[in-house]
Amino acid sequence: MILFDQVSKRYPGGNEALSNVNFHLHPSEMAFLTGHSGAGKSTLLKLIALIERASTGSVIIGGKNLNKVSHYTLPYLRRNMGIIFQDYQLLYDRTVFDNVALPLIISGFSSREVKKRVHAALDKVGLLRFEKKYPITLSGGEQQRVSIARAVVNKPALLLADEPTGNLDPDLSREIMDLFMAFNQVGVTVLIATHDIPLINQLDKRIIQLSHGQLNPEKTGNTEQFTVDS
Amino acid sequence: MVRGNTSSSRDNTVSSVQLRQLKPSFSSRFKEFFIRHLQVFFYSLGLLSRSPFATLMTASALGIALALPAGLYVILDHASQLSGDMNSINQISLFMKKDTSAKNINTIQKKLEAYPEIAQVKHINRAAALQEFQDNSGFGDALKALKNNPLPDLLVVYPSLTHSDPQQINTLLIELKKIKQVDLVQLDIQWLQRLYAIINIGQRGVLIIGSLLALAVLLIIGNTIRLAIENRRSEIVVMKLIGGTDSFIRRPFLYTGFWYGLLGSLIAVLLVNISLIIINDPLAHLSSLYDNNLFSLGLMGINISSTLLLSGCLLGLFGARIAVGKHLKEIEPK
Numbered sequence: 001m002i003l004f005d006q007v008s009k010r011y012p013g014g015n016e017a018l019s020n021v022n023f024h025l026h027p028s029e030m031a032f033l034t035g036h037s038g039a040g041k042s043t044l045l046k047l048i049a050l051i052e053r054a055s056t057g058s059v060i061i062g063g064k065n066l067n068k069v070s071h072y073t074l075p076y077l078r079r080n081m082g083i084i085f086q087d088y089q090l091l092y093d094r095t096v097f098d099n100v101a102l103p104l105i106i107s108g109f110s111s112r113e114v115k116k117r118v119h120a121a122l123d124k125v126g127l128l129r130f131e132k133k134y135p136i137t138l139s140g141g142e143q144q145r146v147s148i149a150r151a152v153v154n155k156p157a158l159l160l161a162d163e164p165t166g167n168l169d170p171d172l173s174r175e176i177m178d179l180f181m182a183f184n185q186v187g188v189t190v191l192i193a194t195h196d197i198p199l200i201n202q203l204d205k206r207i208i209q210l211s212h213g214q215l216n217p218e219k220t221g222n223t224e225q226f227t228v229d230s
Numbered sequence: 231m232v233r234g235n236t237s238s239s240r241d242n243t244v245s246s247v248q249l250r251q252l253k254p255s256f257s258s259r260f261k262e263f264f265i266r267h268l269q270v271f272f273y274s275l276g277l278l279s280r281s282p283f284a285t286l287m288t289a290s291a292l293g294i295a296l297a298l299p300a301g302l303y304v305i306l307d308h309a310s311q312l313s314g315d316m317n318s319i320n321q322i323s324l325f326m327k328k329d330t331s332a333k334n335i336n337t338i339q340k341k342l343e344a345y346p347e348i349a350q351v352k353h354i355n356r357a358a359a360l361q362e363f364q365d366n367s368g369f370g371d372a373l374k375a376l377k378n379n380p381l382p383d384l385l386v387v388y389p390s391l392t393h394s395d396p397q398q399i400n401t402l403l404i405e406l407k408k409i410k411q412v413d414l415v416q417l418d419i420q421w422l423q424r425l426y427a428i429i430n431i432g433q434r435g436v437l438i439i440g441s442l443l444a445l446a447v448l449l450i451i452g453n454t455i456r457l458a459i460e461n462r463r464s465e466i467v468v469m470k471l472i473g474g475t476d477s478f479i480r481r482p483f484l485y486t487g488f489w490y491g492l493l494g495s496l497i498a499v500l501l502v503n504i505s506l507i508i509i510n511d512p513l514a515h516l517s518s519l520y521d522n523n524l525f526s527l528g529l530m531g532i533n534i535s536s537t538l539l540l541s542g543c544l545l546g547l548f549g550a551r552i553a554v555g556k557h558l559k560e561i562e563p564k
Contacts, residue, residue: 079473108259
């Protein structure tokens with residue numbers, strides 16, 4: 001699903017955020033991306049979401065080489081991914097329903113279909129009763145769940161999350177992670193960048209560790225020898 | 231760890247669904263396309279009505295900019311119509327030599343009336359002309375002191391409508407000058423030609439002012455849309471992140487431009503008509519001082535109004551398109 005082949009990313013000014021990164025995330029796999037601040041986690045996710053482009057090497061998503069994606073085909077590629085942010089990126093002048101409906105409206109679903117799917121997505125994250133509320137009236141954990149509902153509403157094959165639990169307490173964080181696990185159970189490929197080492201150590205999932213823009217040898221959760229980088 | 235095994239066995243089962251995407255059917259997308267357009271159409275109007283004061287201020291600025299050339303155009307249009315009416319009553323005055331006998335004049339009149347270029351010839355008797363002049367000019371007593379009638383006989387020639395363009399009139403003039411008994415041929419259209427020339431200049435002026443103000447309308451709308459884009463920057467970023475195409479993101483802004491254009495031109499129609507109502511009364515008075523025909527500008531015609539509305543809407547759309555094209559590129563997720 002995700003293949004990084006000798007990928008480097010250099011920002012203008014010479015700062016090399018990623019250097020020679022190789023990894024493969026299989027379809028229906030779930031992995032955590034960890035590393036200290038500035039290790040290149042966000043850059044790696046941005047390369048997948050086509051917010052940034054690789055300086056050298058190629059990123060291949062679902063068989064598609066992102067180097068060859070033009071400005072005009074880019075939106076259609078992003079529709080295959082659900083992206084979740086630390087700061088939720090919700091639209092605060094629209095209701096929870098309208099926020100979650102947005103990806104479907106962009107794709108051109110009928111109003112009936114939109115309603116059905118939004119309800120299903122909100123039900124999955126347990127917020128169906130909040131559909132008419134505005135996001136600002138919800139708690140942080142609830143807002144994050146709204147953004148997850150929006151990310152999964154058009155059933156993307158790939159879910160990306162950048163520090164999804166960064167602003168949440170441990171209990172809420174666990175709830176959010178369980179949600180991601182549930183989506184992974186039904187075949188969605190999930191890649192989550194996170195700082196929350198104690199949490200992911202409880203989950204038996206692949207861990208991809210970045211350090212100064214390079215990949216460390218991989219470990220999985222639940223291992224005694226796991227060390228927190230820096 | 232068995233992770234490697236599970237993931238490779240998963241590979242086989244799910245490789246067929248790589249980047250599968252939930253897609254609406256074509257017919258659904260086609261139908262939704264129009265429904266969404268309609269929704270965005272009214273959604274953008276709703277956005278404008280949320281800040282009625284700011285909207286009205288912008289629309290008024292547009293209205294004034296549009297009203298100016300439109301008003302001038304209405305006035306010029308009437309002026310050229312008026313001169314057009316006068317053109318059709320073109321007349322050529324033939325002043326006869328004083329020694330020409332009444333019988334002779336009668337023959338000439340008959341001869342001229344047979345011309346296909348001439349619709350009608352009227353004879354104004356010199357005696358009758360003197361009488362009328364004495365009655366109307368206020369010089370009655372002075373004229374009575376004259377021994378001889380200083381006025382010549384006059385034949386007024388009305389060219390037929392099919393022969394009234396300047397070229398044909400000119401040919402006719404040359405023809406008329408050849409008549410021996412004719413002292414002077416006078417064509418009463420010189421002032422008309424001057425008026426035409428002035429109207430011509432006026433029309434160019436309206437064109438220049440109109441173009442400049444159309445540019446101003448573009449700039450006002452462009453700037454308004456630029457601010458709207460700036461205000462909704464975060465929304466645009468989110469739209470781009472979840473796969474909104476450029477045209478999808480552009481749409482509400484284009485409709486906003488359209489609404490501004492429509493509101494602006496409606497205000498312009500209103501302004502021009504109010505101005506016409508204000509001008510019409512004194513204008514009617516002025517025209518009554520010239521003759522009994524009441525001349526009035528009336529209100530804006532349906533043609534001019536709809537042209538104004540249409541160009542307002544198009545300018546709005548166009549201005550918005552320029553602004554959106556320029557500023558949307560600058561907003562990308564970071």
